[in-house]
Amino acid sequence: MRVQYSHRKKQKGVTLILTAMAMGVVLPLVGLSIDAGILYAIKAKLQAAADAGALAGARSLNRGLDLASQSDSARATALAFFNANFPEGHFGARNRSASVTITETAYRTRTVRVDATVTAPSWFLGLLGIRATEVRATGMSSRRDVNLVLVLDRSSSMSGAMSAMRSAARMFVDKFAEGRDRVGLIVFGGASVLAFPNPSPSGPSPYFKSASPNVDTLISQTVNGGNTGTAQALWMAYQELVKLNEAGALNLIVFFTDGLPNGIVADFNRPEPAQNLLRTTSGCKYRLVQNRPMIGFISQTSGFAPTGNTVGIKLHNASTVSSVNEGVITTNSDGCAYRSNQNYMRQDVA
Structure with missing residues (x-):
């Protein structure tokens, strides 16, 4: 019995020695894993905060009427979002x-960069002399300048939606950057109006907020009336972008409407014989009259099918955003056979 008891005491002594030796290895490893986990959590949070700051900064580059104020706005917004996403003491x-830089990184492209640092504590590694670790993160976001033509439907069917459309369009335009983005405005009912810039020798303008009247004011003044001549409005918008001649740029046409077009707009009495849409046998007295352009809606439609009725041919008077003046429908007394029936129209329209 004594021999067996002595043997057990020796085993316990060896176990204590082995445990003590193992603890010298295991505890530092456990401490390292805990500190590494904390460092990883801090790094992930810091990276997310830097990314959030860069994204918010790039989105706020539209605030301000000059490049300096836009850059100041982007820096302030980026820092505010960074601080909100990485609170002190996390x-x-x-x-x-954190520092914010804004640079031109490509053609008409600005990049917001957020460089962030923080000192992370070392809870267990401090026992080995590693008191703290510096953690770094970088977030970047780019904003490409836009060439935009906004096309607004102001036809009669929009009467119940004009207020909502004006509000949405004004908020939309405010998202773009004065002096960098270029914006144009076309409103249309039966006929289209190039509202801004007007005149437009070079297409959409970068000064759409500071001009007088500016795009925001013109949208606010837009009234509704007339039919829906969509094709002419979209064609005019495309021609505005063509004037800029920037094929590789971010060229956009944004179209606000409530439904299908119900007419086809055409210039009927172009002075060039090959482009005049009226028959030479037509008795319409405006057929070859210079400086008296005419527009017409060839047929009203329902579900893409002609109904048989037409609005008729109108003298093309200039309209503005605040008035719908598409002229008076011509009558048979003008020598024009078309008036209210598409069969009559065939006597005049080629």
């Missing part, structure tokens, strides 16, 4: 700092 981190 997981014991300290010395939080």
Whole structure:
């Protein structure tokens, strides 16, 4: 019995020695894993904050009427979003700092960069002399300048939606950057109006907020009336972008409407014989009259099918956003056979 008891005491002594030796290895490993986990959490949070700041900064480059104020706005917004997403003292981190730079990184492209650093604590590694670790993160976001033509439907069917459309269009335009983005405005009912810039020798303008009247004011003044001549409006918008001659740029046409077009717009009495849409046998007295352009809606439609009725041919008077003046429908007394029936129209329209 004594021999067996002595043997057990020796085993216990060896176990204590082995446990003590193992603890010298295991505890540092456990401490390392805990500190590494904390460092990873701080790094992930710091990276997310830097990304959030860069994205918010790029989105706010539209605020301000000049490049300096836009850059100031982007820096302030980027720092505000960074600080909100990485609060001081997160997981014991300290010395939080971030810097924001804005540079032109490509043609008509600005990039917001957020460089962030923070000092992360070392809970267990401090026992080995590693008191703290500096963690870094970089977030970048780019904003490409836009060439935009906004096309607004102001036809009669929009009467119940004009207020909502004006409000939405004004908010939309405010998202773009004065001096960088270029914006044009076309409103249309039966006929289209180039509202801004007007005149437009070079297409959409970068000064759509500071001009007088500016796009926001013109949208607010837009009234509704007339039919829906969509094709002419979209064609005019395309021609505005063609004037800029920037094939590789971000060229956009944004179209606000409530439904299908119900007429086809055409210039009927172009002075060039090959482009005049009226028959030479037509008795319409405006057929070859210079400086008296005419527009017409060849047929009203329902579900893409002609109904048999027409609005008729109108003298093309200039309209504005605040008035719908598409002229008076011509009558048979003008020598024009078309008036209210598409069969009559065939006597005049080629």
